[in-house]
Amino acid sequence: MVSLRSVHQTTERVGVEVENKRTMSYGKGNVFAYRTFMEPLSGLQPIPESAFTVRDNTVFGINVTVEVGGNAFLSSFTDGDNQMVVATDSMKNFIQRHLATFSGRTIEGFIRYVGEAFLTTYSHIDWVKLTGEAVPFENTTYANGEESSTSSLVYKHSRNERNEASIELVREGNGWQINSQNSRLLDLQLVKVKDNSFVGFIRDQYTTLPEDSNRPLFIYLNIGWSYETDDDALGEEPARYVAGEQVADLASSVFHELTSPSIQHLIYQIGCRMLKRFPQLQEVTFESQNRTWDTVVEDIPETEGKVYTEPRLPFGFQRFSVTKADLGPQTTSARTEKARL
Numbered sequence: 001m002v003s004l005r006s007v008h009q010t011t012e013r014v015g016v017e018v019e020n021k022r023t024m025s026y027g028k029g030n031v032f033a034y035r036t037f038m039e040p041l042s043g044l045q046p047i048p049e050s051a052f053t054v055r056d057n058t059v060f061g062i063n064v065t066v067e068v069g070g071n072a073f074l075s076s077f078t079d080g081d082n083q084m085v086v087a088t089d090s091m092k093n094f095i096q097r098h099l100a101t102f103s104g105r106t107i108e109g110f111i112r113y114v115g116e117a118f119l120t121t122y123s124h125i126d127w128v129k130l131t132g133e134a135v136p137f138e139n140t141t142y143a144n145g146e147e148s149s150t151s152s153l154v155y156k157h158s159r160n161e162r163n164e165a166s167i168e169l170v171r172e173g174n175g176w177q178i179n180s181q182n183s184r185l186l187d188l189q190l191v192k193v194k195d196n197s198f199v200g201f202i203r204d205q206y207t208t209l210p211e212d213s214n215r216p217l218f219i220y221l222n223i224g225w226s227y228e229t230d231d232d233a234l235g236e237e238p239a240r241y242v243a244g245e246q247v248a249d250l251a252s253s254v255f256h257e258l259t260s261p262s263i264q265h266l267i268y269q270i271g272c273r274m275l276k277r278f279p280q281l282q283e284v285t286f287e288s289q290n291r292t293w294d295t296v297v298e299d300i301p302e303t304e305g306k307v308y309t310e311p312r313l314p315f316g317f318q319r320f321s322v323t324k325a326d327l328g329p330q331t332t333s334a335r336t337e338k339a340r341l
């Protein structure tokens, strides 16, 4: 038994700990900035699954969230003392104006540039986290005589999947270090109209779902990746950069090829293919959601088509990460692991 007194002392010690590690940050979200005629990102390493090799960058749109922390901000919370406060409105201006002086070509590069600038400009900021979500614009075409040509003037705001990058920089001595850096493709929505199954799952008193050896499969995917070498994420060496557009094509290509037994296995296969194509990556992560339509009309005579409607809530999801350990010789150890279990 612990005496009351020692409980009290422990609490005091814990209290000090908590004081040092308390949650304290502030920042700004939805900071939109658009720059036109930015340098295109060309020279990407082509992969067989994708024809994408150049990101145009004529319209570079980004939605930034910035969050900063540091002991210097404590008195702004506890005493209402704003002496050290960088107004979040100024943070917004800081981000937007830095887009004019940015000399890179990627969202990863931009948030790194802004993060470093925050730490350099405001010496009392201990750490900064930035997320940049691309606001994507696609090419359009116009009638050029009898031909159709790509417009260099008109771009179409895309509401499809988009790239995102995030970084956490922490002050360290006279410089800073990267605590985490990730790239993601958000909200890739893919439907495969046949050649997917879901069978062999547990059947017990709770099971109402029939086995299906040929279902349509509609999935929503967030795919994340991190690099072995942080600087590869910047796109300064385009051949070492992984573009979300390539990742989207790779994912749909694997989906096309695979007669999938489940979403779980599909995302594993996508992850392995990504690490094979892009050996500069360290890890690939997935958040998937099952959005498979509900069937309304099962048989339409003389066609293999059916009629479907929106899926009913609730939706299933998966989370999974794939690393190089999942490639090559590790297949053996995965099997051994299974045998051991």
Ligand SMILES: O=c1[nH]c(=O)c2[nH]c(=O)[nH]c2[nH]1
Residues within 6 Å of the ligand: 198, 209, 261, 262, 263, 264, 290, 316
């Ligand atoms: O691919 C799937 N994985 C599951 O775990 C699952 N569960 C479910 O009801 N449908 C599906 N589909």
